[in-house]
Amino acid sequence: MRLAVPRWTGTLAVKAATFITVMCCALAALLGVLVHVSVTNQTVGQARDLALSRLQDATEAYEAGDALLPGAAVDPEGLPTPLRTLALAGDRGTMVSSHRGRPTMWAAGPAEDHHALAVEVDYSQQSGTIAGLDKSILGSSALAIGATVLVGAFAVTRVTRRLHGTARVARRITAGDLDARVDDPRTKDPTRPQDEVAVVAAALDTMASSLQSKLLSEQRFTADVAHELRTPLTGLHAAAELLPPGRPTELVRDRVAALRTLTEDLLEISRLDTGREKLEVDTEELGALARRVVRASGTDTEVRIVRDARVETDRRRLERVLGNLVANAHKHGGPPVVLTVDGPVVTVRDHGGGYPEYLVAHGPQRFRTEGGAKGHGLGLTIALGQAEVLGAALAFANAVDGGAVATLRLPWAEGR
Template identity: 45%
Template sequence: MNIGTKLALAVAAAAVCVASAIGLLVHRFTAAEQLATARSDLDRRLVSAVYDHAAGRTSEARIDPPDLPGSVSEAVRRGVRVTYLQNGPRPVLWAATRVSDRTVLALSRSYGHEAGELAALDRTLVTTGVAATVAVSLAGLALGLRMGRRATAAARTAERIAHGDLDARIRPRGQDEIARLAASVNAMADALGARLEAERRVTADIAHELRTPVAAMVTATGLLPPGPATDLVAGGVRKLRALVEDVLEVARLDAHVATLETEPRQVSAMAHRAVTGLDGVEVRIVADTLAETDPRRVERILTNLVTNALRHGARPVLVEVDVAGGQGDDGPVVRVRDHGPGFPPDLLAVLTTSGPQRFRSAGDSTGTGLGLTIAAGQARLLGARLTFRNQPDGGAEATLHLPAAG
């Protein structure tokens, strides 16, 4: 239940409570005033009838009426002058007093007119209360929907920012808390964008500066005499060179300067080329199709996924080419699955919400997280998407969803 619905229900509940309380107070006050007036009038008439009875004149009062309520008769015989409302389908108001030791003088009249007026007042109060409640509830619903839309728009924009769209902004309206929240989200996005841009610029500059000395180191290792020490140095230099190239690739993707060179290509052919030279990898073709895409970037994605599976999972690694179906997703898919322990829960939560993050790997010290970051960046450039999950029977699975042809 969103904030708009909650606000509308709260306003409606408050309106019902206020209308009910006012209606009950008006009913009780009117009924009390009505009964007091009727009792006072009938009591005056009874006093006048007592004087007439004492003077021997006839009056509207009756002597010992047989229909006198028992409670009134008992009270009168104790010497109390009584007015009493006898409720029922036809309410009757009584006034009685004792005029001798054994004689009771009583007056009665119908209370139906007053009861009808009170019932009419109750109907008017209910109608007015319902109309007021509906009107206030509609106003509360309109206000709640407006606030709900504004809060939803702010939440969606914050989600877009969290997923990497740092150009998303909220248009603040008014001077209330939601407007302050919108301004705060915009300020947060500006600050986050500035920090990320500074980070990207520094990373790219460092990588560019390292490229030349790393190239010189590669050349120098080729001049060293063969031996274990040379092999160790050469291996370290190769890893450093690969890291520098990965950082530069991430910088190019972040700067949106990469270009696509698309052509039709069999998905199975790209999968086979991506795993060339890698041991412990099996390619399975379930369904093959042509894809209009940039084959070099698709192969880079698959190579990074397979390399990540070999490094952090367990062999064999299965690359499965298939065609998705249903729910608007009918393009080719390539699944890369290993048979290791799967993604750690905290890493899987990050991958499924905000995507791969640079320098965050599967929790060991053998990776930098750049492989998945580059794969995700290449996928966005191609209009494709990457999804990650753990198989129920063990192993991590990454799936590349390519756009449908045409």
């Protein structure tokens, strides 16, 4: 079973703060241990030297038959068993233990008749010193870690804030706002150090400017070509109408009509690319509009109304979207073609070979073909662009049992 990990744990700020905290704790622990060991060894060494010195004096007094000094005794009560065993074996040693409720440093050595001579030194002061040192180490470490984490978090947050700003601009550019720029102050002042975030921001701004320039150039080219073609096509259309009846004349008129349709499509795409289309919103009955579109298409398309809906939309643009979807289904798909209205969702499905994989994955692309197959022209591109103007979502998929499915989701009308 996989555990769900919160999204915030993946942020750079959290990772950096965690790393700084772990490193600070490790460094504080290492320094604390070193100081504790050093001071403890020094303190214990001094107490051991004092205890051994008193043991030497007590041994001399005991051997001379003099009275033992205070704190010295033969086989005293409370002498640790390991130290007693060591003394009885003929060796000297020291040991810290608790005696009468307080820390005591013991020193013991052999005495006559298989006895142990021992002295005790009060170790309370040294033990208190070590305990106070440990508390000071913990307190200072906590303060140092807190201050370091705050400073580190502040520094990391400044970097991540700039990264988030760069990411927001990148998303705006992806959504079509080619005027979006990061405008990092560091990139405008060459005297300031250029860190990695500034380099990324400058690269993104340069890329956006280059992309905007190329797209504007393509848009102007498309619009200019379409406008320039309208005049000769008007002349060709007039000349074709003067030709005598016959099969050649029908072919000429058909090709001229196709060229005029292509020119109008190019002009429509150029207008959509500029993003200056104006909506004429009204409330429409979706079922009635769908039937009207099918009648105008002159195709054998079945209309199914599962659940009718009233939507606020631009009727002309919506008719254009549905008309292009129906025309594409008949031109590139297979019968039967079914248009279904289910609330604010309209689907157009055929039973042909389905959409190409690139179209399902990346959406329609102008005049693209693969493997010698016939391309989808501009109809789906226009349908997608008009759907975006309407604020609707248009998705393309393939049915499990075969055929292409285009799904248009429209916003409900207010007060439905």
